[in-house]
Amino acid sequence: MKISPEQRQFARVLEIGMRAGLVLLVCGFGVYMSGWLPASVAPASLPEFWGLSVTEFRRVTGAPNGWDWLGRLGYGDTLPLFGIVVLCATTLAAIGVLLVSCLRRADRFYIAIAMLEILVLLLAASGVLTAH
Amino acid sequence: MSRTTYPFSRLAVFSALLACAPAAFAAEPAVAVAWWLWPLGLFVLCFVLGMLAVPAGVGGGVLFVPIVSGFFPFHLDFVRSAGLLVALAGALAAGPGLLRLGLADLRLALPLALVASTTSIVGALIGLALPIAVVQTALGMAILMIVMIMWRAKKSEFPQVERADRLSQALRIHGIFYDTSHGRNVEWRVHRTPLGIFLFALIGLLAGVFGLGAGWANVPALNLVMGVPLRLSAGSSGLILSIVDTSAAWVYINKGAVLAIIAAPSVIGMMLGARIGVRLLQIVNATVIRRLVIAILIFAGLRALGRGLGVWS
Numbered sequence: 001m002k003i004s005p006e007q008r009q010f011a012r013v014l015e016i017g018m019r020a021g022l023v024l025l026v027c028g029f030g031v032y033m034s035g036w037l038p039a040s041v042a043p044a045s046l047p048e049f050w051g052l053s054v055t056e057f058r059r060v061t062g063a064p065n066g067w068d069w070l071g072r073l074g075y076g077d078t079l080p081l082f083g084i085v086v087l088c089a090t091t092l093a094a095i096g097v098l099l100v101s102c103l104r105r106a107d108r109f110y111i112a113i114a115m116l117e118i119l120v121l122l123l124a125a126s127g128v129l130t131a132h
Numbered sequence: 133m134s135r136t137t138y139p140f141s142r143l144a145v146f147s148a149l150l151a152c153a154p155a156a157f158a159a160e161p162a163v164a165v166a167w168w169l170w171p172l173g174l175f176v177l178c179f180v181l182g183m184l185a186v187p188a189g190v191g192g193g194v195l196f197v198p199i200v201s202g203f204f205p206f207h208l209d210f211v212r213s214a215g216l217l218v219a220l221a222g223a224l225a226a227g228p229g230l231l232r233l234g235l236a237d238l239r240l241a242l243p244l245a246l247v248a249s250t251t252s253i254v255g256a257l258i259g260l261a262l263p264i265a266v267v268q269t270a271l272g273m274a275i276l277m278i279v280m281i282m283w284r285a286k287k288s289e290f291p292q293v294e295r296a297d298r299l300s301q302a303l304r305i306h307g308i309f310y311d312t313s314h315g316r317n318v319e320w321r322v323h324r325t326p327l328g329i330f331l332f333a334l335i336g337l338l339a340g341v342f343g344l345g346a347g348w349a350n351v352p353a354l355n356l357v358m359g360v361p362l363r364l365s366a367g368s369s370g371l372i373l374s375i376v377d378t379s380a381a382w383v384y385i386n387k388g389a390v391l392a393i394i395a396a397p398s399v400i401g402m403m404l405g406a407r408i409g410v411r412l413l414q415i416v417n418a419t420v421i422r423r424l425v426i427a428i429l430i431f432a433g434l435r436a437l438g439r440g441l442g443v444w445s
Binding site: 003004006007008010011012014015017018021022025026028029032043044046047050051052053054057058063064065066067069077078079080081083084085087088090091092095098109110113114116117120121123124125127129130 | 246
């Protein structure tokens with residue numbers, strides 16, 4: 001049985017992204033729980049808010065939406081999001097690598113599919129759909 | 133009574149009895165419990181769910197969302213986003229190994245993932261826009277439907293595909309994988325691809341609305357509808373899931389629905405538990421674990437339904 005080179009590359013990117021994301025998530029959460037960084041909502045206060053819908057939660061706590069969290073990486077409760085975003089970006093990176101392989105082989109169906117998938121993921125990640 | 137004919141009704145009665153029992157810890161007001169007990173409890177629960185999920189052959193998300201939304205004080209918006217992340221992390225962890233072993237196939241997964249990831253975004257937007265009682269009720273019904281699928285769906289290790297359909301031929305969805313249990317190469321191809329694509333559109337929608345992951349539906353759709361060998365279906369399902377859940381998860385992230393205190397212990401607990409689960413798979417009776425998981429799901433499904441209808445708050 002022969003595993004195609006692009007399948008191996010895809011696996012490699014998934015592995016790197018998963019490990020990096022997990023390490024960042026664990027470290028970020030450790031920092032948050034230890035209280036090394038200030039939190040926009042202290043963990044002890046969260047039980048007052050975590051039963052609210054996300055819209056209410058954002059209104060009451062001023063929590064960020066879209067990519068606003070990037071400007072708040074100095075806060076303990078936002079830092080773990082970085083690891084989560086790396087986990088979510090992993091598939092996008094892997095499909096990007098796959099697209100390059102498909103382009104080299106002129107595999108037109110899969111070039112189209114990979115490009116469309118990248119567009120879908122970018123659209124979801126951009127925040128355009130949730131901007132209002 | 134043989135194991136395979138274990139009556140469904142017995143599980144239903146067992147679950148109904150469980151459902152009648154007072155869920156004391158769920159009824160406690162959140163303020164009565166030290167805040168740090170909730171993330172700790174979530175970590176422990178996810179560790180246990182991770183251990184059960186592997187031998188039961190389900191993803192973590194399908195167990196996580198109904199149980200955590202039913203028995204923890206978090207709003208469903210935050211639970212669904214964490215559920216997607218739990219399922220995503222599990223799929224990412226398993227994906228590389230499966231791809232290298234040839235137990236997941238990119239050419240098979242990618243077209244289906246494209247359709248399902250598109251509809252999962254729509255599902256996530258719908259789920260966040262609907263009133264919470266509607267989502268809870270629909271979640272309860274969806275979980276009970278999943279139980280039926282898990283209970284009744286047959287499996288075919290090597291489905292017979294007389295002729296590949298035109299679409300799968302055009303996309304060159306076929307191949308050979310090495311089946312270790314039989315020690316031989318298995319040639320595979322698929323049929324009914326248009327129907328498969330339609331089913332994956334529905335699966336993506338449900339994954340987005342409820343944050344459930346989609347392994348419970350991916351495998352039957354690949355194996356029974358499209359004729360993909362069982363082991364390749366299970367492996368490719370994880371790959372599809374990693375793409376589908378990513379799209380829906382982005383919607384929840386951009387809405388601000390990811391709370392680190394819920395998502396982080398869940399993802400970490402589930403991934404650690406799954407590592408133990410892989411070892412458990414070799415020593416425990418998977419059928420017993422599967423029945424236990426089905427019973428838990430019936431209980432959690434009834435709880436979600438009861439909460440949604442306002443009869444079990």
